[in-house]
Amino acid sequence: MIAFITGLSLLSLQDAHTLPARSSAWSARSGFALLRIDVPSIPVVPVLTGGVAAERGLTDAVDLGIRYQTDLGYNHLLGPELQIRALKGGNWAAGFHTMAFVRIAGTTEEGLSLGGEASTLASAVVGWRGPRSGLVVGAGPNLQWLLFERLDGEGFVDALPWLASVDFSVEYAWATPWAKALSVRLEAAIPRAPDDPFRVLGAHPRVLFGGHFGGRSLDQEQAQAGYPDDDRQAEQHQDQERNDRANHVEDGALEDR
Amino acid sequence: MTAALFIVCGFASSADAAPIGTNTTPGKEAELHVEGGMASALPTVLLGGSLGVSDRADVGVRAVTHAGLAYSLSLRGRLRLSDRFGVGLGLDESFYTLEEISGIYAIRAPFGNRVAATPELNGSWTSGAGVDLGWSAGSSVGLLTLEEEADVVRRSASLSVETLHAEVGAIWPGDRGRTVIRIRAIVPISADLHLLGYIPWVGIGRVWGLK
Numbered sequence: 001m002i003a004f005i006t007g008l009s010l011l012s013l014q015d016a017h018t019l020p021a022r023s024s025a026w027s028a029r030s031g032f033a034l035l036r037i038d039v040p041s042i043p044v045v046p047v048l049t050g051g052v053a054a055e056r057g058l059t060d061a062v063d064l065g066i067r068y069q070t071d072l073g074y075n076h077l078l079g080p081e082l083q084i085r086a087l088k089g090g091n092w093a094a095g096f097h098t099m100a101f102v103r104i105a106g107t108t109e110e111g112l113s114l115g116g117e118a119s120t121l122a123s124a125v126v127g128w129r130g131p132r133s134g135l136v137v138g139a140g141p142n143l144q145w146l147l148f149e150r151l152d153g154e155g156f157v158d159a160l161p162w163l164a165s166v167d168f169s170v171e172y173a174w175a176t177p178w179a180k181a182l183s184v185r186l187e188a189a190i191p192r193a194p195d196d197p198f199r200v201l202g203a204h205p206r207v208l209f210g211g212h213f214g215g216r217s218l219d220q221e222q223a224q225a226g227y228p229d230d231d232r233q234a235e236q237h238q239d240q241e242r243n244d245r246a247n248h249v250e251d252g253a254l255e256d257r
Numbered sequence: 258m259t260a261a262l263f264i265v266c267g268f269a270s271s272a273d274a275a276p277i278g279t280n281t282t283p284g285k286e287a288e289l290h291v292e293g294g295m296a297s298a299l300p301t302v303l304l305g306g307s308l309g310v311s312d313r314a315d316v317g318v319r320a321v322t323h324a325g326l327a328y329s330l331s332l333r334g335r336l337r338l339s340d341r342f343g344v345g346l347g348l349d350e351s352f353y354t355l356e357e358i359s360g361i362y363a364i365r366a367p368f369g370n371r372v373a374a375t376p377e378l379n380g381s382w383t384s385g386a387g388v389d390l391g392w393s394a395g396s397s398v399g400l401l402t403l404e405e406e407a408d409v410v411r412r413s414a415s416l417s418v419e420t421l422h423a424e425v426g427a428i429w430p431g432d433r434g435r436t437v438i439r440i441r442a443i444v445p446i447s448a449d450l451h452l453l454g455y456i457p458w459v460g461i462g463r464v465w466g467l468k
């Protein structure tokens with residue numbers, strides 16, 4: 001059980017574009033991680049994974065949030081995260097994302113057996129936002145500060161810092177009428193331990209599909225930045241035409257009276 | 258690890274899945290449900306249909322499989338009490354299609370292999386963005402279980418709360434039906450296996466009206 005806990009990465013690198021000051025947003029993602037298990041007939045197992053996050057813009061360049069993620073509803077990760085936008089130019093932004101988290105899993109069989117870790121992820125992220133879509137890539141180390149487990153009433157703690165993995169991610173998001181954006185995200189955590197039994201092609205890959213709500217929509221981002229948006233201009237033109245037609249009908253009705 | 262995945266898939270199959278929210282099938286109309294998803298580590302497929310008894314009540318049947326390894330068949334009735342709340346009650350039978358996997362015998366698995374009642378409380382609301390959302394909370398109450406005695410396998414009455422579940426989802430109406438995304442968390446109660454957590458089930462489905 002503990003090997004499962006320590007061998008599986010749940011890290012999630014985030015966006016480079018921060019929220020406007022004093023605005024809030026939340027997101028939900030779900031997908032699957034691929035694991036290798038010790039069964040010849042089932043070499044790779046997809047494991048249901050996902051989570052939710054809420055964040056608040058402290059300034060236009062700094063966000064503070066909290067994130068919960070899980071694998072199988074069994075492996076739980078919870079912690080605060082901080083996102084800083086360091087550079088912004090045109091459609092591009094670059095910054096840092098860090099998250100301190102506690103991961104825990106266990107059972108109540110024969111008393112309480114559990115294990116987990118306290119770690120931090122510090123990553124560099126670079127993002128691009130177009131008229132109705134966005135792309136963000138990130139990379140950073142996952143430092144494990146504390147590893148703990150309790151089995152059959154006996155506890156074990158390893159407080160030696162350890163570079164557990166290096167995480168990479170790429171996420172593509174697109175605007176929708178009913179949410180800030182939908183997204184698809186690919187992650188690969190490359191564990192440093194050479195004998196990690198769960199690796200698939202040398203990494204812990206994950207695919208996530210997400211919905212992002214609140215904050216400012218991609219359309220609004222573009223309006224704020226003043227980027228041309230042919231679709232929005234076309235919609236505004238159609239709205240104007242509808243208003244003109246409605247006014248024309250109303251005028252006609254008044255004349256009939 | 259393998260044992261856990263197997264047991265989990267069998268367990269998840271015991272949870273009935275229904276279109277979320279309080280929207281029952283309109284009176285004298287029928288609906289067809291299809292859903293694909295994933296429960297823990299296995300893909301799931303749901304097929305179902307429902308018939309509107311009145312504008313506030315419907316009855317339906319559903320079949321769920323977890324990668325063909327475990328199945329759940331259910332009958333269900335639902336009643337819409339108001340625009341925001343409703344109730345449902347199902348009768349669900351689940352079973353495995355294989356006798357043994359990796360040394361674990363299905364008959365001895367702590368989940369599935371039983372007939373259960375599945376009472377449920379449903380709710381609906383609309384988000385600020387105009388998305389129809391639904392939730393449900395319910396349980397699976399075992400009525401009959403398969404038991405192995407010597408060389409004989411037989412059914413025996415056994416009343417116990419096996420699981421509790423909570424579910425949230427979103428519904429998008431379309432021209433020819435509704436698209437549904439739902440996330441269910443299932444918490445084992447009576448089984449010997451007690452994890453510090455829950456069994457997740459995510460599904461993306463479609464409901465077609467058949468007038």
